[in-house]
Amino acid sequence: MSGVFGIVDRERRPEVATLLQAMAERLKLRPWYAVQCHADPAAGVGLGQVNIGLFSHERQPARHLEGSLWGCFFGDLYNADVLRRQVGEAAGVGESLADLILSLYRLQGMDFVRGLDGQFVLAIWDGERGCLTLANDRFGLYPLYYAHYDGKLLFAPEVKGILADSSFEKQLNLTALAEFMRFQRLLGDKTFFEGITLLPYGSLLQFEPGTDILHVEHYWDFDQTPAWPAGADFDEAVAETGRLLRRAVNVRADGGLRVGVYLSGGLDSRTVLGFIDRRHFPVTTITYGVPGCRDAIYAERIARRVGSDHHFFPQPDGRWLVDLVDFHLEVTEGFTTFVHSHAAPTLEPARGLMDVNLTGFNGDQLLGARGVQYAHNAVNAPDDVAFVGQMFYCLNQRFCWPGITEAEEKLLYTPEMYPVMRDRAFESLVRELSKFSRFDRVRQADYFLAIHQGSRLSHLNLVYQRAFLEVRYPFVDYQLMDFVHSVPVEYRLNDRLYLAVLNREIPKVTWVPRDTDERLLTDRRLIREAHGLWQKVRRRTFGRASRKIHEDPENWLRYDAREWAERILFDRRTLERGIFNPAFLRSIFERHMSGREIHTIGKIAPIITFEMMLRRFYDN
Numbered sequence: 001m002s003g004v005f006g007i008v009d010r011e012r013r014p015e016v017a018t019l020l021q022a023m024a025e026r027l028k029l030r031p032w033y034a035v036q037c038h039a040d041p042a043a044g045v046g047l048g049q050v051n052i053g054l055f056s057h058e059r060q061p062a063r064h065l066e067g068s069l070w071g072c073f074f075g076d077l078y079n080a081d082v083l084r085r086q087v088g089e090a091a092g093v094g095e096s097l098a099d100l101i102l103s104l105y106r107l108q109g110m111d112f113v114r115g116l117d118g119q120f121v122l123a124i125w126d127g128e129r130g131c132l133t134l135a136n137d138r139f140g141l142y143p144l145y146y147a148h149y150d151g152k153l154l155f156a157p158e159v160k161g162i163l164a165d166s167s168f169e170k171q172l173n174l175t176a177l178a179e180f181m182r183f184q185r186l187l188g189d190k191t192f193f194e195g196i197t198l199l200p201y202g203s204l205l206q207f208e209p210g211t212d213i214l215h216v217e218h219y220w221d222f223d224q225t226p227a228w229p230a231g232a233d234f235d236e237a238v239a240e241t242g243r244l245l246r247r248a249v250n251v252r253a254d255g256g257l258r259v260g261v262y263l264s265g266g267l268d269s270r271t272v273l274g275f276i277d278r279r280h281f282p283v284t285t286i287t288y289g290v291p292g293c294r295d296a297i298y299a300e301r302i303a304r305r306v307g308s309d310h311h312f313f314p315q316p317d318g319r320w321l322v323d324l325v326d327f328h329l330e331v332t333e334g335f336t337t338f339v340h341s342h343a344a345p346t347l348e349p350a351r352g353l354m355d356v357n358l359t360g361f362n363g364d365q366l367l368g369a370r371g372v373q374y375a376h377n378a379v380n381a382p383d384d385v386a387f388v389g390q391m392f393y394c395l396n397q398r399f400c401w402p403g404i405t406e407a408e409e410k411l412l413y414t415p416e417m418y419p420v421m422r423d424r425a426f427e428s429l430v431r432e433l434s435k436f437s438r439f440d441r442v443r444q445a446d447y448f449l450a451i452h453q454g455s456r457l458s459h460l461n462l463v464y465q466r467a468f469l470e471v472r473y474p475f476v477d478y479q480l481m482d483f484v485h486s487v488p489v490e491y492r493l494n495d496r497l498y499l500a501v502l503n504r505e506i507p508k509v510t511w512v513p514r515d516t517d518e519r520l521l522t523d524r525r526l527i528r529e530a531h532g533l534w535q536k537v538r539r540r541t542f543g544r545a546s547r548k549i550h551e552d553p554e555n556w557l558r559y560d561a562r563e564w565a566e567r568i569l570f571d572r573r574t575l576e577r578g579i580f581n582p583a584f585l586r587s588i589f590e591r592h593m594s595g596r597e598i599h600t601i602g603k604i605a606p607i608i609t610f611e612m613m614l615r616r617f618y619d620n
Helices: 016-027 080-087 097-115 159-163 174-183 234-253 268-275 294-306 319-332 344-351 363-367 370-374 384-398 406-412 424-434 441-458 460-465 478-486 489-505 507-511 525-542 553-558 562-569 582-594 601-618
Strands: 003-009 034-040 045-051 069-077 118-126 131-136 145-149 152-156 203-208 213-218 259-262 284-289 309-314 356-358 470-472
Touching: 003 016, 003 034, 003 069, 003 118, 003 131, 016 034, 016 045, 016 152, 016 159, 045 069, 045 118, 069 097, 080 097, 097 118, 097 131, 097 203, 145 159, 152 159, 159 601, 174 384, 174 406, 174 424, 174 601, 234 268, 234 356, 234 478, 234 489, 259 268, 268 294, 268 363, 268 489, 268 507, 284 294, 284 344, 294 309, 294 507, 309 344, 319 344, 319 460, 319 562, 319 601, 344 460, 363 370, 363 441, 363 478, 363 489, 370 441, 370 489, 384 424, 384 441, 406 582, 424 441, 441 460, 441 489, 489 507, 553 562, 553 582, 553 601, 562 582, 562 601, 582 601
Parallel strands: 259 284, 259 356, 284 309, 356 470
Antiparallel strands: 003 045, 003 152, 034 045, 069 118, 118 131, 131 203, 145 152, 203 213
């Protein structure tokens, strides 16, 4: 996956260059990956960049003319022209974005990061100050992991880059394990390894090897959201949201690369597709899933209305899973379960059809306040105790496949392990929620879930895509996010704002039903009611004509991937680790395979994925 990597060693050990090269080799996952790096062993510093050949592929690390300032950059800056005018004719300014950030740093110091508008990650070594600076965008769209130990700082876009250092002592983070089993995701900045940390969203990291001091802080957080203008009303919210969204989509469609959209029957992807100006066409759209599912049917209708070059990739069974799951693990490093690898069969052919996926990621969370809507019991809780309890329930049961219960957690672990694991997930959730406690409960849930349902779960599907394609994020546009987060939350609930924007700006996409409820999205009341009546008649007369679900991981595991799952769950390595209770593994496997319970995949998939992660990244 594209990003920046490097090492700073206060001891200036001679193996800096060798270690940097080892990190580069670990990060090159496909033939089309380009890796470039440079080490200065005398300074104890090495910086590098990895990309798939589409963004930021100029020669790096870049150097300021004075020589002691050098750095790497990856991503997009949507205000680059403005920033170049700020820099003006300053000496040492090159054409690349990496050159630009070095000039900005030289002129403005660390504050320059606050003026960047885009999706990015960067690393700067200042030899005069003896300081490394790392920074990411407001949402942390390019993961960056770091580890500070033995007088060194290592950082990379994937944990495996840090694990390239054989002197790093691997120790499992048991709190991360507890979270993964209960929530099917990790919270905060944790990884599965003690000492390896995810750089938080909107953060600035500084490391001074001379003093061995590391400092990390948010340069941006949700409390910087501007206030809603006094006297503004819903109609103004609709008009401005539409204007900002159209701008966000088409800024990201610019650049001369082939644009595509992974199109479903939901709101987000059709919104992005509908807003793309005709000057950017032809646009490729891709849909995948079980033949006859609603996504397949409705996406094809949307594509026909908009006029995109549409491709459907059927997944009638789960035979692909066994073949492709290992590479999914390699890229995501186990931070999301194999259940979320469903786009895998499309990525090789998609690379031949598009360069950039304009994703609908964060659309329903931003415009529809989906987290607030789904966590309504938490938001309306009478006190903080009830709020925490309801948020735990939502993460455990509502925001992904239902996970293990309290009783199942006790049964999951060996008798020796359970006392160590008990309450870890709950206590960690309390700590993470406390970071948002300065907000009222509505915004606390809204912002917490933007990160923990967004970047720490659903975004990992896009992290995986970026091994093949680049991704741009219209719904994570700074101006759009600032404005929509300032809008009264009641405007966003139940898709009120979202649907009003669609009907005002791109009504052609509202004439195809939404996959979740099969209702038209048009605001033409009589037409919508007539369609609803027809749906009732159709169901009574012909039965349901389409499957709701676009994937079927539960049955794939029961049939096509059964032997694969057995080989992992009941292998000697799994049973002898002393983590999981073998009796529970057999029990949950039989429960799932019997088909008598629904949604047991959320209980068994984390176990299988975690064991796969151990074998790939911990045992070796």
